[in-house]
Amino acid sequence: MxxxxxxxxxxxxxxxxxxxxxxxxxxxxxxxxxxxxxxFNFLPMFGIIMAFQDFVPARGFLHSTWVGLAHFQYMFSLPDSFQIFRNTIVIAGGKIIFGTLVPIIFALLLNEIRVKWFKQTVQTIVYLPNFLSWVVLGAVFTMILANEGMVNQFLGIFGIQPISFLASNTWFQPIMIITDVWKGYGYATIIYLAAMTSINPDLYESAALDGANRWQNMIHITLPAIMPMVILVATLSLGNILSAGFDQIYNLYNPIVYPTGDIIDTYVYRFGLRGAQYSFGAAVGLLKSVISLVLIVISYKLAKKFAHYTLF
CATH class of the missing domain: 1.20.5 (Single alpha-helices involved in coiled-coils or other helix-helix interfaces)
Incomplete structure (x- = not known):
């Protein structure tokens, strides 16, 4: 021993x-x-000090004039401030809502396909747009939605006059939401399909013995089984409510649709970088970051409560 x-x-x-x-x-x-x-994430945080200064690049951080909260007060005094925050929340909120619902519905329908090769082919096809950048997709959608583009040519068959989709304040926000959901729903579908693989097959066998059809299986077995994952994805996405997608909107918008298409990120880019108002741009970006941090903490608490998801 x-x-x-x-x-x-x-x-x-x-x-x-x-x-x-x-x-x-x-x-x-x-x-x-x-x-x-x-x-790229921690060292640039020293630039936050610009939000409280009248920053001049030639003087640097040490010799620029300290102005405190003046830029934040100026931001809220602008007539465009409410409009920009509203546009950001509407576009980002629409992306979160439809970006959650569409993959769930598609995953449920795709899960019912019994022909394996067809199911895998469809899954691969819908996943491919996720790898394309908005620089490429922006050019594609600009051609498709142009006055002489594919969509207007199709509408012309029914006698409908051409619509300037990307120059219309009525259509711009729905187009941003639809195109973003189209690009990303394939990735989210894979997440839900992976969650479905953990469902006990015995549940479906028991339901079949009780006379349940495929629709009833979907509603009463599959959907409740993936609901924790749905809650987790939905709650964690709340932190992105102020990130409406700079790269997408920058490649598709124009001055005509600023009233409905200008979001926080594009506003900071235009006034902070192109307009050389570095301090004002830093103030707007800092406010967005603080609000996003609060929303991330709230979403984490919700995920912990409803989906039992913890990081720490």
Whole structure:
């Protein structure tokens, strides 16, 4: 017995250096990502001080005039401030709502397909737009939605006059929501399909013995089973309510649709960078970041309460 214990202690001691080397390899793999995170996320946070200064690049942070909350007061005094926040919330809120509902419905329908090759083909096709940048898709949608584009040519068959979709304050926000959902619903569908694979097949067999059809299985078994994942995805997306998608809107909007298409990010870009109002742009961006942080904390609490999801 003593020999056995002695051997176990020797084996344990021998394994410790190997385990440390194994863990160190994982830490080294994380190192490039940590360095990029520090360079592009943490170090730029020192620029927050610009929001409280009348920043002049030639003077730098140390010699620029301190103005306190003047830029924030000026921001709320602008007639465009309410409009910009409203546009951001409407566009981002529409993306979150429809970006959650459409993948659920599509995943439920796709899960009912029994022909494996067809199911995999459809799944791959709807997932492909997720890899395309908005620079490419912006040019594609601009051609499709132009006055002589595919959509207006189709509407012309029914005698409908051409519509300037991307120059219309009525159509611009719905188009931003629809195109964003089209681009991203394939990725979200995969998440829900993965959640469906964990459903116990015995539940469907029991339901079949009770005479349940496929529609009833979908409503009473599949949907309740993936509901925790749905709640998790929906609550975590609340943190993005003020991120309506700069790259999409910047590639599709124009001065005509500023009243309905201008969001916080594009506003900061136009006035902060192109207009060289660095302090004002930093103030708007900081306000957005603070509100987003509060929403992320709230969404995390909701995810913990309703979906039992925890990070810490």
């Amino acid at each position: 003593e020999l056995t214990m002695h051997r176990k202690k020797k084996l344990t001691k021998a394994r410790k250096p190997a385990a440390r080397k194994f863990v160190m390899a994982y830490h080294l793999m994380l190192l490039p990502g940590i360095i990029l995170l520090i360079l």
